[in-house]
Amino acid sequence: MELNKIELLVEKYFQGESSIAEENELRTYFSSLHVAQHLEQYKPLFGYLSLAADQKFAPEIALDSKQDFQNEFKKRKVTWLSIAASVVVLMGIGTYGYYNDEFEKGKQNLGTYDDPELAFRQTQKALALLSNHVNVGIESVKYIEEYQESKELIFKQ
Structure with a gap:
């Protein structure tokens, strides 16, 4: 049985x-x-x-060594973060020094004129150049408006 x-x-x-x-x-x-x-x-x-x-599972890593590993990881992380922060600060100081020096050089030559008529002509040239560039931008916008109108006619929104 x-x-x-x-x-x-x-x-x-x-x-x-x-x-x-x-x-x-x-x-x-x-x-x-x-x-x-x-x-x-x-x-x-x-x-x-x-x-x-x-059989029972026995962890191979003791808790103390796990904590030591975590502490070492945190120390490395803090070390790398401090190095990165130092590099960023140094780059910021260098960039400020470079551009400040360029600004000081440009500040000395302000483009002033003693003759008012010459200053007026130079101002007209500068404004004409600016106007040409603005007009180019406006022409591009006109094309976009025409495209929008055509699209609305086709899709009848």
Whole structure:
């Protein structure tokens, strides 16, 4: 009777229909010394499962070393951040010095004129140049307006 029950439990186990209690019963049976000859082939399987169930996970890294690692990581991070901040500050100072020097050089030559008529002509040239560039920009906007009107006619929004 016992052998028939074990054979039925093995069948249920391989079909995935066995309960935890039935699996424990199979482990107990296959870990004993009295296993039927035709069921000997399953002994290593259930023997391994019983050994795996008894094993416990033990972390390999101690908590102190984990904290040491985190502290070292934070120190490295702070070191790199301070180096990066120093580089940014130095670049800012260098950029300010460069542009301030250029500004001082440009400040000396203000383009002043002693003759008012010459100043008037130069101002007219500058304004004409500015006007030409503004007109080019306005022409581009006109093309966009025409495109918008055409699109509205086509799609009738």
